[in-house]
Amino acid sequence: MNVENEHSTSLWMETEVAAAEPLRAKATADVVIIGSGIAGLSVAYELAARNLKVVVVDRGHIGKGMTARTTAHLAPVCDDGAGELIKMQGEENAKLFHESQRAAVDRIEEIVKLDRIECNFRRLSAYLFPGPKTEPSELDEELKAMKKAGVAVEKIKGIPLAGYETTTCLHYPDQATFHPLRYLRALTETITKRGGALYERTVISEVEEKDGAVIVRAMNGAVIEAAAAVVATNSPINDRLALHTKLAPYRTYAMAFTIPKDSLPDALYWDTMDPYHYIRQQPGPGGADYLITGGGDHKSGEADDAWARFEAIEAYTRRLIPQLGKEITRWSGQVLDTPDYAAYCGLNPGNKHVYVHTGDSGQGMTHGPLAGLLIADLITSGKSPWQKLYEPSRKPTRDLTNYARENMTTIKNFAEYLAPGEVSSYAQIKKGEGAIVREGLRKVAAYRDTHGKLHKSSAMCTHVGCHVHWNSFERCWDCPCHGSQFAGDGTALNGPAVKNLESLD
Ligand SMILES: Cc1cc2nc3c(=O)[nH]c(=O)nc-3n(C[C@H](O)[C@H](O)[C@H](O)COP(=O)(O)OP(=O)(O)OC[C@H]3O[C@@H](n4cnc5c(N)ncnc54)[C@H](O)[C@@H]3O)c2cc1C
Ligand code: FES
Numbered sequence: 001m002n003v004e005n006e007h008s009t010s011l012w013m014e015t016e017v018a019a020a021e022p023l024r025a026k027a028t029a030d031v032v033i034i035g036s037g038i039a040g041l042s043v044a045y046e047l048a049a050r051n052l053k054v055v056v057v058d059r060g061h062i063g064k065g066m067t068a069r070t071t072a073h074l075a076p077v078c079d080d081g082a083g084e085l086i087k088m089q090g091e092e093n094a095k096l097f098h099e100s101q102r103a104a105v106d107r108i109e110e111i112v113k114l115d116r117i118e119c120n121f122r123r124l125s126a127y128l129f130p131g132p133k134t135e136p137s138e139l140d141e142e143l144k145a146m147k148k149a150g151v152a153v154e155k156i157k158g159i160p161l162a163g164y165e166t167t168t169c170l171h172y173p174d175q176a177t178f179h180p181l182r183y184l185r186a187l188t189e190t191i192t193k194r195g196g197a198l199y200e201r202t203v204i205s206e207v208e209e210k211d212g213a214v215i216v217r218a219m220n221g222a223v224i225e226a227a228a229a230v231v232a233t234n235s236p237i238n239d240r241l242a243l244h245t246k247l248a249p250y251r252t253y254a255m256a257f258t259i260p261k262d263s264l265p266d267a268l269y270w271d272t273m274d275p276y277h278y279i280r281q282q283p284g285p286g287g288a289d290y291l292i293t294g295g296g297d298h299k300s301g302e303a304d305d306a307w308a309r310f311e312a313i314e315a316y317t318r319r320l321i322p323q324l325g326k327e328i329t330r331w332s333g334q335v336l337d338t339p340d341y342a343a344y345c346g347l348n349p350g351n352k353h354v355y356v357h358t359g360d361s362g363q364g365m366t367h368g369p370l371a372g373l374l375i376a377d378l379i380t381s382g383k384s385p386w387q388k389l390y391e392p393s394r395k396p397t398r399d400l401t402n403y404a405r406e407n408m409t410t411i412k413n414f415a416e417y418l419a420p421g422e423v424s425s426y427a428q429i430k431k432g433e434g435a436i437v438r439e440g441l442r443k444v445a446a447y448r449d450t451h452g453k454l455h456k457s458s459a460m461c462t463h464v465g466c467h468v469h470w471n472s473f474e475r476c477w478d479c480p481c482h483g484s485q486f487a488g489d490g491t492a493l494n495g496p497a498v499k500n501l502e503s504l505d
Contacts, residue, residue, distance in 0.1 A: 008329075008331035008473065010069045011282065011328065012068055012179060012180055012181040015181040017061070017064070017181055017188055018062040018188035020058075020062050021199065022201040022220065023057055023199035023202045024220065025223075027197065027199075027225075028225045028226065029053050029054055029197075030053045030054065030226060030227050031044075031053075031226055031227065031379060032054070032055045032224045032226040033056045033057070033229075033230045034057055034229065034231050034233055034237070035065070035232035036057075036058040036063055036188075037063065037066060037234060037368065038180065038183075038364060039234070039367070041188060042368050043372045045187045045190060045372060047376050047380075048194035050380050053196065055196065055197045055198075055199070055226070056196065056197070057198075057200075057202050057218070058198075058199070059204065062188060063185070063188070066234050067180055067364070067365075068180070069254070070365055071254050071292050071294050072180045072280075072365050073175070073278055073365065074176035074177055075105075075172075076151075076175070076366060077098070077101075077126065077151055077172050078097060078101075078341055079361075079362055080341050082098075082142060082145035082151060083142055085097060085149065086148065088339065088340040088341060089342065089389075091149065093342075094149035095149055096385075096389050097341070097342055098150050098151050099150065100386040100390075103370070103373065104366040104368075104370035105175075105176050105366060105369075107369050107373060108121065108176070109121060111187075115186050115189075115190055117182065119178045119179045119182035119183040119186065120177075120282065120283055121176065121177075121178040121183070122176065122178070123176050124267050125171060125172065125173055127159045127169050127170070127269050128142070128169060128170040128172070128272060129159055129164050129167060129169045129269065130167065130168075130169070131276075133273075134272045139169075139272075140155075142170065146170070153170055154171050155168060155169075155171075156171045159269070160264060162320055164320075175268050177282075202218045202222060203218060203492075203498060204216055204219075204237060204498075205217060205218065207229050207238040209351055209352065212353070213225060213227055213353065214226050214354060216229055219498070228354070228355065228379055229353065230354075230355045230356070230357070231355070231357070232356075233495050234336065235247070235336060235495040235496050236348075236495065237495040237496055237498050238354065239349070239356075240463075240496075243349070243356065243359075243392060244463075244496060247359050248337045249300035249301075249337075250297045250299055250362075251298055251300045251303075251332055251334055252297040252332065252362070253294060253295065253297075253309050253330070254292060254293070255293055255294070255310060255314060255317075255327060255329070255331075256282075256292050256293075256329050256330075257290065257291045257293070257317070257324050257328060258288040258290065258325030259289050259291040260289075261284075261288060263323045264281065264291070264321060264323070266281055267280070276295060277295035278294050279293045279317065280292055291317070293314075293316075294313070295316075296309035297335075300334055300480055301468070301478035301480030302480055304471060304472055332473060335360060335361065336358060336359050336360060337359070342359075342361070343360050343361065343367040343370075343390055344357070344358050344359045345357045345358075345370070345375065345392065346374065346375070346387055346392050347378065347392065349393040355375045355379070356392055357371040358392075374386050374387065374390060421438035421443065422435045422436045423436075423437060429446055429448045429454070431449070431450050431452055432448070433448060434472070434477065435470060436459055436470070442458070443460070443467060444457070444458070444459060445468055445470075445477055445501060447470075455489040455505060457477075457489070457501035457503055458490075458501055458504060459501075461479040461484050461486075463484050463496045464481070466479050466480065466481035466482075467479075468484075471485075475488055479497070484496055484497035490502070
């Protein structure tokens with residue numbers, strides 16, 4: 001989702017990444033990159049470094065998609081656990097996964113040094129601590145699996161969280177973190193210095209291969225011709241369905257608080273709960289730092305109880321860290337999971353010159369820079385050591401339970417068209433609220449804006465027709481099938497949908 005229609009603000013969202021204009025006519029490039037998050041800008045950076053002319057185009061403001069909502073743990077460790085990863089991918093791929101994720105963090109560190117980027121990049125430790133239902137033997141199993149997957153890890157006794165002073169935990173050295181938007185800002189500066197161009201507020205609706213090249217068309221009529229295109233829109237906008245049947249959208253929640261400086265060792269803290277909590281610090285002004293805590297994940301569009309989730313995250317964090325200060329901000333965002341925990345990154349299925357990156361599985365801050373290395377290698381040399389692991393056309397090879405479960409959402413969703421509306425009249429919808437209303441055979445997504453004006457749209461998502469759900473925290477319509485999001489008035493905000501909901505005003 002891009003920033004202008006949002007009702008929650010992350011700690012970084014106000015940091016400007018780059019000022020750019022919309023593309024209004026025609027542009028040409030060696031490679032056009034659609035999407036200016038960590039993935040798109042990393043790909044653009046690597047290609048510009050190899051003397052290719054790049055054009056980056058975004059539907060919103062530069063860098064203000066999901067990367068502006070991240071908590072930026074730069075962790076090469078699979079956050080679903082090595083045991084799970086080995087179950088889905090086998091030991092060799094699990095090793096390759098961790099090797100490639102480490103290479104992504106090393107590359108960020110290298111770029112930070114090379115371009116002297118002031119983005120609070122630092123190496124630090126991560127600690128995995130047991131939730132209330134975790135048996136000690138489960139940590140032992142995970143320790144073994146991590147070692148098999150080539151990860152440096154050790155068992156330690158005690159971490160500086162209340163109640164865990166003597167508990168056995170896992171310690172992962174050499175993880176990292178940074179300020180994500182300051183990093184992106186520096187990438188854009190280098191990209192433009194190397195002759196690249198950035199365009200914002202330009203919605204791409206079509207990516208076509210023709211005569212050995214690519215033509216990319218925007219909704220406003222602008223066209224970009226290039227030798228290759230990279231679709232880095234978080235959720236792919238070029239494929240109607242192929243990749244989306246292998247992706248599941250989840251909403252996750254984050255909060256930032258003040259914390260007295262140096263009152264908690266600077267580290268990444270994760271628990272073993274499902275969904276898990278993720279905690280870290282960020283340097284703040286004056287005598288305080290920020291403590292960023294997140295969790296509460298659920299399948300997109302399947303819950304509308306953000307306030308209860310924030311309350312639970314806060315209560316949990318205060319129990320662990322009693323010195324926590326006042327809340328600064330809270331926000332939510334979406335992640336796209338794959339059934340085998342690795343992103344889809346490489347040549348888009350069925351294409352020769354169109355590349356895609358999606359399915360970060362909650363680890364987009366490492367998967368994005370990895371896409372930079374992998375896709376730049378594929379474009380310039382036709383191969384990468386990680387090509388097969390991240391191959392977008394792959395099918396999950398081992399445990400198919402997740403795969404089948406995720407596809408049930410779409411089937412269940414279509415039945416909602418037969419259900420009654422959520423309210424029986426438009427008069428019941430208060431300012432700033434949205435609800436589904438039945439009008440004869442039709443379902444209406446109705447939103448009353450803060451001035452009292454009622455906006456009526458079809459409840460049918462413009463991707464492939466699922467039934468949208470109101471998200472009262474972000475004040476937008478979420479599509480549970482593949483994660484599209486629309487503003488209250490039906491304006492498309494997040495892919496795969498490109499077109500607005502049909503207006504019924
Ligand atoms: C609360 C939260 C916490 C997270 N914490 C972590 C973490 O600690 N560590 C981690 O590794 N990951 C984390 N993630 C995940 C990570 O932030 C994302 O996976 C990552 O930022 C995605 O980057 P991206 O470049 O793929 O997508 P984005 O940053 O969303 O960029 C995609 C861009 O494409 C543009 N776009 C979309 N459609 C079009 C179109 N039709 N035409 C033109 N442009 C278009 C969008 O406007 C957007 O700017 C978190 C995510 C959330 C929400
Ligand atoms: S996102 Fe696919 S139908 Fe809505």
